[in-house]
Amino acid sequence: MFDQKRINDLPVHQAAPRSAAPALQGLLVADFTHFVAGPLATMTLADFGADVIKIEAPGRGDDFRHYPTVDPEIPAQGGAFLWSNRNKKSLTLDMKSEAGLAIAKDLIAQADVLVENFSSGVMERFGLDYGTCAQLNPRLIYCSVSAYGREGPYADRLGFDPIAQAESGFISMNGYADRQGVRTGAAVMDVATAMTAANAILLALIARQRDGKGQHIEVALLDTAVLMTGFGAMQHLTTGYEPQRNGNTSPDTCPSGVFMSQDKPFYINCGNDKIYQRLFEQVLDRADLANDPVLSQRANRLKNREYLFEVMNEAFSKQPWSHWAPRLRSANVPHGQVKTLGEALASDEVRSRDLVTRIPHPVKGWVPNIGTPIRMSRTPAVMPTAAPALGADTKTILHDVLRYDDSRVTELRAAGAFGSMPAGADEAVAETVTP
Template sequence: MFDQQRIEALPVHQTTPSRAAPALSGLKVIDFTHFIAGPLATQTLADFGADVIKIEAPERGDDFRHYPTVDPAIPAQGGPFLWTNRNKKSLALDMKSEAGLKVAKQLIEQADVLVENFSSGVMDRFGLDYANCASLNPRLVYCCISAYGREGPYADRLGFDPIAQAESGFISMNGYADRQGVRTGAAVMDVATAMSATNAILLALMARGRDGVGQKVEVALFDTALLMTGFGAMQHLTTGYEPERNGNVSPDTCPSGVFMSQDKPFYINCGNDKIFQRMFEQVLGRPDLAYDPVLSHRVKRLEQRDRIFQIMDEAFARQPWSYWAPRLRAANVPHGQVRTLGEALASDESRSRVLITRIPHPVKGWIPNIANPVRLERTPSVAPQAAPAVGQHTEAVLRETLGYDDERIARLQAEGAFGAPAAEAAKVPA
């Protein structure tokens, strides 16, 4: 159950006044996505004014709706779903019915963008593959998000974030040398894939702006995961070097790692010689080491990491974090407290950027909101609207987007376009 007392302690979201129409105002997006990578991509489009219509199965909707935490008052709007589906409309369609499929095709005919991340072959079975959709709408930008691409020997494989982390080599690079590599707790490959998909869609829209023709764009989780291995991939390709697990220290810079003050852990990253010198001279009061002919050179420091860390560990343990933080900042040494997620969300840095707020919800009153990290000054993101209930906008979409009247909606309902349980959901006001 959501902690409403905690939520209502958050500041109310204040929308930045816009000097112009939202950046994506007028853009129509048909969203066939679920879970994380697809919905996050379409949410970014919605945040900047696109009209995103999320097509879901009647009653249950996107399986991600049911991931914890779930509040009994809104059983199909768990926290993870709220995180990925802000500013969208939900249209409940039974895509296995002829009537439901016909509605989907009529939406596609007037859409600018279609995004899907089903398993390979699903859209083909519906007759909604790119070729068919392009014949309905040649201006359509059709974005496929998959695990291993839509063609080739691995197109049929299912893939999720941790699998991509494992198969890309990403897990092998993270953790400590004396044990198996570890995955990140956060779904970093899904998030990165969502960002890539958004970029791909916007690039295709720019190309269409020149010649008026849409195209198919594709983003694969595995492809993104290889990129997320960072420059280690190029190090291997140029030398055969196989990145090792180094825990919290860096194989390239020293000293970089986690240290402990009297009361709190923190991370320091001395990325070059000058930062090292400032830290030892201005923070630790050791100019003798700052300008030591050996330690003042990055490569030499890597060879003496244990000695340097011992000196730093002993020094930092003498004072609390409140003593070291201002000294590190004054010396311009990159540093940061090792926080829990809760501490990060409530941090001064988070508050100063107004990243965590609360927005209205028709059932709960308020729900938390995490700001989109993209900021445009002249055309900022639109006022955030809570993720919808399953089929919440079915009737509104049919009337306002497709121009259906009462008789046609009733006929579609009788033909099973919305599924039997979705008949009442179609009547939920937008």
């Protein structure tokens, strides 16, 4: 059950002023995605004005609709689904029926972009592979998101975020040296893959402006995960070095890590010698260590990490975080309190960016919203709308986008395009939210 009191305490989302139409206004996107990486990519397009039509199977729809937290009043719009499907429309189609497939092809023929992240071979079985869709629409940008790519010996393998973290070497780099590596709690590979896919789509649209031609784009979780290992990959390729697990410390800078004040943990990152000197001279009042001819050199500090940490922990433990935070800020030392997720979302820093707000919902009244990180002065993100109920926009899409008349809609329903309908169901198809 959603905590409606908590939600109602959030500020109402305010529309950003704009001096031009949304950046992607007029762009039509056929969204065949589910779970995380695909939907987040298409949501980025929708945030900036694209008309994103999410095609879902009748009855259950995207399985991500049912991930916790789920509210019984809106059982197919759990918190996870609301997070990744803002500003979209939902069209329910039975893709196993000829009538449903015909509607999908009509939509693809008009679309600028198609995004899919099914298992390899699924779109081919539907007859919606890139080659077929390109014949329907030569200007189509067709983006495939997969685990290991659509070609090659591993194209048939299923893969999810933690598998990509494992197989890329990412897990081996994270955690503590005395135990197995750990995955991140957040689905970072899915999120990064979504960002990569959105970038790739925009690049393809720019290329199409030049020559009028569409193209096939591939974005794979594994490829993105290898990139996410950071410069450690190039360190290995140039020297054979295997990055080690260092917990919260850094193998490259010192002192960097988590420290404890009287009441709160916090992170300090001394990325260079000058930051180290400011930390010890202006924050800790240890000018002797700040200007020590040995410790003022980064490489030497790495060798003396235990000693420096001992000095810092002893000093920091004598005062609360409210004492240290302003001193660290005044000295321009990179720092941050180690917060729970709840503390972070309610923090002054997050609130100052208007990142967490509430937006209207037709059933709940209000639902939370986490804003896009992209800020544009002339063409900001559109005013957000909550993720749609399953099939909520079917009627509108059929009539306003595909220009079907009522007789055509009735014919398609009889042919099973929208799945099985209960006896006495409304003729208007749009009410197929729960067929």
